[in-house]
Amino acid sequence: MTDKKNYQKKLEAYLDKWDAKIDELNAKAAQAEAESRLQYEKSIDELKKKRAEVQEKLEDIKKQGEDSWEDIKNATEGIISDLDARLQAVIESFK
Structure with missing residues (x-):
């Protein structure tokens, strides 16, 4: 399997x-008090x-050739890191 295909599978697993985590948070938000629910939502x-x-x-990566997808990968890594950090922060705020 190519690096591109492996990376696509990795992104699909992240998604x-x-x-699943967002679904869990939605369920918790639905049970929260009105004021808290708005912030959670x-x-x-x-x-x-x-x-x-x-x-x-x-x-975008799926559309790129084997040689040109690396630039998108680099930009994607930053988004992944940011999303993971935000997700953790939101999960902590629900505790």
Whole structure:
């Protein structure tokens, strides 16, 4: 399997993981008090936007040739790191 294909699989696994975490957060937000729920929903919306950026980068990578996808990979790594950090912060705020 090529590096590009391996990276695509890695991104797909991240997206699946984030979807599951976001679903968990949505369930917790639904049980929160009204004031807290609004803040949680705002945080979840921000996570969904970042997740959509990664999905978009994945689609871009799929369209690129074997030689030209590395530039997108480098930009994607920053988004992944940011999303992971934001996700952890939101999870901590739900505790």
